[in-house]
Amino acid sequence: MVKHYLPSSFQEALEIKHQEDVMLIAGGTDLMVQHRTWSELPPQFDKPLLFLFNLAELKYIKKDANTLYIGSMTDLETLLYHNDTPPCLKDIIALMASPAIRYVCTLAGNIVNASPAADSLLALYALDAKLVLTSLKEERIVSIESFITGPRQTIIKSNEIIKEIQLPHQPFNRVHFKKIGGRKSDAISKLAFLGLANVNQDHQIDTFRIVLNAVAPTLIRLHETERTVEGLSLEAFKHQKDALLEAYNTAIKPIDDQRSNRTYRRQAALNLIRQFIETL
Amino acid sequence: MKDISKSVEKIDAKEKISGRMKYVSDYKMDDMLYAKTVRSTQCHAKIKAIHLPELPKGYYTVDYRDIPGENFVKMIFEDWPVFAEETVNYIGEPILLVVGKDKAVIQSIIRDITIDYEPLKPTFEYTKSEVHYHYTKGNPKPIFDKHNQHIEYTYKTGYQEQAYIEPQGFIAYLEGERIVLEGSIQAPYYVKNAVVNTMACEADAIRVIQTTVGGAFGGKEEFPSVMGCQLAVAVHKIKQPIKLIYEREEDMEVTTKRHPSKIVMTAAIDSNQKIAGLHARVALDGGAYVGLSSVVLSRAMIAATNAYTIDHLDIEGDVYRTHTVPNGAFRGFGAPQMIFAIEMFMHHIAHTLKIDPFAFRMNHLAKQGDLTSTSGTFRDPILMPEMIKKACDISNYHEKVKTYSDPKVRKGIGMSWFFHGCGFTGSGEAKHINAKVKLKKDDQDVVHLLIAAVDMGQGAKTTLMKVASHVLEIPLSQIRYANPDTDEVPDSGPTVASRTAMIVGGLVARASKQLKAKWAKGKEVVVYEQYQQPDYVKWDEETFTGDAYPAYSWGVNIVEVEVDKATYEVDVKKCWSVYDIGKSLDDLVVLGQADGGAAQGIAYGYLEVMNHKDGKIQQKNMTDYIIPTAVDMAQTETHFIENPFALGPYGAKGAGELTLVGGAPAVALAIEMAINKHITKIPVTPEFIMELMQNDDR
Numbered sequence A: 001m002v003k004h005y006l007p008s009s010f011q012e013a014l015e016i017k018h019q020e021d022v023m024l025i026a027g028g029t030d031l032m033v034q035h036r037t038w039s040e041l042p043p044q045f046d047k048p049l050l051f052l053f054n055l056a057e058l059k060y061i062k063k064d065a066n067t068l069y070i071g072s073m074t075d076l077e078t079l080l081y082h083n084d085t086p087p088c089l090k091d092i093i094a095l096m097a098s099p100a101i102r103y104v105c106t107l108a109g110n111i112v113n114a115s116p117a118a119d120s121l122l123a124l125y126a127l128d129a130k131l132v133l134t135s136l137k138e139e140r141i142v143s144i145e146s147f148i149t150g151p152r153q154t155i156i157k158s159n160e161i162i163k164e165i166q167l168p169h170q171p172f173n174r175v176h177f178k179k180i181g182g183r184k185s186d187a188i189s190k191l192a193f194l195g196l197a198n199v200n201q202d203h204q205i206d207t208f209r210i211v212l213n214a215v216a217p218t219l220i221r222l223h224e225t226e227r228t229v230e231g232l233s234l235e236a237f238k239h240q241k242d243a244l245l246e247a248y249n250t251a252i253k254p255i256d257d258q259r260s261n262r263t264y265r266r267q268a269a270l271n272l273i274r275q276f277i278e279t280l
Numbered sequence B: 001m002k003d004i005s006k007s008v009e010k011i012d013a014k015e016k017i018s019g020r021m022k023y024v025s026d027y028k029m030d031d032m033l034y035a036k037t038v039r040s041t042q043c044h045a046k047i048k049a050i051h052l053p054e055l056p057k058g059y060y061t062v063d064y065r066d067i068p069g070e071n072f073v074k075m076i077f078e079d080w081p082v083f084a085e086e087t088v089n090y091i092g093e094p095i096l097l098v099v100g101k102d103k104a105v106i107q108s109i110i111r112d113i114t115i116d117y118e119p120l121k122p123t124f125e126y127t128k129s130e131v132h133y134h135y136t137k138g139n140p141k142p143i144f145d146k147h148n149q150h151i152e153y154t155y156k157t158g159y160q161e162q163a164y165i166e167p168q169g170f171i172a173y174l175e176g177e178r179i180v181l182e183g184s185i186q187a188p189y190y191v192k193n194a195v196v197n198t199m200a201c202e203a204d205a206i207r208v209i210q211t212t213v214g215g216a217f218g219g220k221e222e223f224p225s226v227m228g229c230q231l232a233v234a235v236h237k238i239k240q241p242i243k244l245i246y247e248r249e250e251d252m253e254v255t256t257k258r259h260p261s262k263i264v265m266t267a268a269i270d271s272n273q274k275i276a277g278l279h280a281r282v283a284l285d286g287g288a289y290v291g292l293s294s295v296v297l298s299r300a301m302i303a304a305t306n307a308y309t310i311d312h313l314d315i316e317g318d319v320y321r322t323h324t325v326p327n328g329a330f331r332g333f334g335a336p337q338m339i340f341a342i343e344m345f346m347h348h349i350a351h352t353l354k355i356d357p358f359a360f361r362m363n364h365l366a367k368q369g370d371l372t373s374t375s376g377t378f379r380d381p382i383l384m385p386e387m388i389k390k391a392c393d394i395s396n397y398h399e400k401v402k403t404y405s406d407p408k409v410r411k412g413i414g415m416s417w418f419f420h421g422c423g424f425t426g427s428g429e430a431k432h433i434n435a436k437v438k439l440k441k442d443d444q445d446v447v448h449l450l451i452a453a454v455d456m457g458q459g460a461k462t463t464l465m466k467v468a469s470h471v472l473e474i475p476l477s478q479i480r481y482a483n484p485d486t487d488e489v490p491d492s493g494p495t496v497a498s499r500t501a502m503i504v505g506g507l508v509a510r511a512s513k514q515l516k517a518k519w520a521k522g523k524e525v526v527v528y529e530q531y532q533q534p535d536y537v538k539w540d541e542e543t544f545t546g547d548a549y550p551a552y553s554w555g556v557n558i559v560e561v562e563v564d565k566a567t568y569e570v571d572v573k574k575c576w577s578v579y580d581i582g583k584s585l586d587d588l589v590v591l592g593q594a595d596g597g598a599a600q601g602i603a604y605g606y607l608e609v610m611n612h613k614d615g616k617i618q619q620k621n622m623t624d625y626i627i628p629t630a631v632d633m634a635q636t637e638t639h640f641i642e643n644p645f646a647l648g649p650y651g652a653k654g655a656g657e658l659t660l661v662g663g664a665p666a667v668a669l670a671i672e673m674a675i676n677k678h679i680t681k682i683p684v685t686p687e688f689i690m691e692l693m694q695n696d697d698r
């Protein structure tokens, strides 16, 4: 059996993490699958486990004038039904896994697992999420995009724990989310698309966001491209369609795997982008 | 008397729903050991050497050298080894078992085993034919010469995985000198006969008991014989109880699946725009061992004309050997591939001739008295015109065809017509199976059904007990039907081929009648019945001529879809079905078959993707192998039309496979209408739809 810790406070968790090389486990819906062995045998971990999911102090959703604060052990089902959860994140969670899994899995887990096909990351990228990384001695705040450096790669240090996810409030009056899984529910994305925009009373685009998963080693969001259309009138924006499509077409690098193929991923991604642009 | 179709609570519902039911993986015995299979990592190679670590006390390996009898699993074609000897022919082929008490130790032993291979050149193409069949009806050659308008299309189908909830598993132990095997199986006597052959022992040295089966779909027809033989060899050597349960991924990677196929159809069209002659060439990918693929091939070939009558036929087929996992039985058994091909072909001919597909099909629909593909006779009434009308009315089919034919509309509606021959193909029932049933009334006046039929979730216990209860006019509570044990039940054949309700049920009805006549209160009474082929059924195995089946069930499926313009995803909106299964033995049980069959058949057509890469299965867990969830499942509306069959109990015919075989063509035809492109391959995935839509020709 693998050694494990059940801390009774976040402070205690930080101390253990400081002293020993332990594996953090939140809901375990990625870890238990990745480390499974022959049935009836315990999963195989090469490090002791530090359980976080029981820490009530990390289960909260709070807000102030500028920001929504999500405790890292908040389960997705709670987020799905909370009034303050941004609509696009709700849309995404509703199509993640199945209710049973959602009751025990977390944003933190989805973030640190850093799969190119992770769904919640669409919203976290689009909404400029910030992560609070805490260690016994320090706390630092990093953006989601700087946190994830590659497939299953992040900049988290061995003594750090994600304490909180922060989402700055931003108004969007156009939201388009589309997940393409192998089926309508309980499926891993072949690719997924999130398009957000805020169009003001003068029919100008204030903000514009597109994020795609599963078409590159990490999620795709093109800040410079977004800036080229922000401030444009809808009229002028429509003329940028080809340039936008070209920018995304160049940025995405989909692959063939057991779920789909690169040609389809590219084509479907471009179709979804076009559809979003045309319906703004 | 009550109408037998009226539903009762399923006999095993409470135990299953409450979670109290025990499956073989729940079984524990004193001194029980576990076994795990060491498998080939090569698709085709010579085994040069096997290096085993030193085994701790109480740990064993078991391989071909431990087999007392012959090293093949007795099924139809005798080519499938119990354990590989010098060469391996597919990835996952069993080489040896490691057996012992502690799973962790077994795992570490397996990690320390190395096998040296010398790779051989593999084949993955349809090149090496192992079985070739050919039959004709009428005079195809002159017909093809005379009518020189020939239309040809090639159709391809992929793998399908049974995806039963409970993976394959057995526990085996000694009872004195005898070997007892308890497992999740569809065919207790198949396992017994195979093990007797492998152990080179007397028949009564082997006892096989069916444990509650958590789904099978054909996957537990012949494959369990492989595991049963291995485990019998192991128990014989080690003399302790041993349990062998497959993991999900192991099960998906190494057990039998539906045969991928390639079917070339050629029609000679006469001046009335009718099919004068049909030529079909069927290629099945058998995988590394033929097993029972030849029987799958014959069912596919016999279904070549499906629900149509065509006078002149030339039908050929082959089972090809490839270096991939062996394929085998799966609900439908060759018919789903062929019915997909012929249903699409009928439309593609009509499109080529620029005539209305519906009228074209109606012109060819089989009628009572017509000759079947194998020149037998459709003796019983065929109610298809009435069934088709009903299906069209409830779905508003003709209206929708008009609306959806507009190329701008991405909606479609597709209709399939189909039949399924009930029971074993050809002389199977009379010559090879010869089903027997036994009924025993004990001195408490409780009646025991002693039959080898397996309830794998389809409801056989409920329906067969109802048959006995209705004939004997006693309540269900006075009837017992235990899981078959070969020590207790005669061989009533495997639970396959849509034969259980009709054939075994027919024998149970007859035996019940006999028992009723001999009923003596408070005394034990035992009666037997045995299958007798009706005199009029004649079959020539060599030439494929005569009545291939004693009866046929019929069906119509209509499926409506919408295809997403941006993502090419298919949304299945609704499925309407009308079936003739003779007479329902329980309305809810048959509705369960209908809904499950629709889910599995439609998903075969558009959703379920499995392929191999250099012989390695790519989708080997339930995350990657996509089967429909409740959310994907279309709403269904299902009707049954009564058409009692004289020899079935209360008129019942088969319902298990019928409900699957029409799903794929119905959904493929609907997609074809939605995207306005010919579809010649399933599954019709979004990736494939995209490809088709990027091609400009129709």
Ligand SMILES: Cc1cc2nc3c(=O)[nH]c(=O)nc-3n(C[C@H](O)[C@H](O)[C@H](O)COP(=O)(O)OP(=O)(O)OC[C@H]3O[C@@H](n4cnc5c(N)ncnc54)[C@H](O)[C@@H]3O)c2cc1C
Residues within 6 Å of the ligand: A023, A024, A025, A026, A027, A028, A029, A030, A031, A032, A033, A052, A072, A095, A096, A097, A098, A101, A104, A105, A106, A107, A108, A109, A110, A111, A112, A113, A117, A118, A119, A120, A156, A160, A161, A162, A163, A186, A187, A188, A189
């Ligand atoms: C059936 C099924 C369906 C699924 N469907 C989807 C889907 O549709 N979309 C999708 O995106 N994912 C899906 N997943 C994957 C998984 O559920 C998600 O990634 C989930 O968000 C992981 O959260 P968790 O709390 O279970 O993570 P865990 O498995 O507990 O942890 C994952 C990783 O995060 C680390 N970690 C956890 N918490 C912290 C923390 N506070 N600080 C630092 N590191 C931490 C762990 O050490 C580990 O490396 C599915 C999984 C299953 C089993």
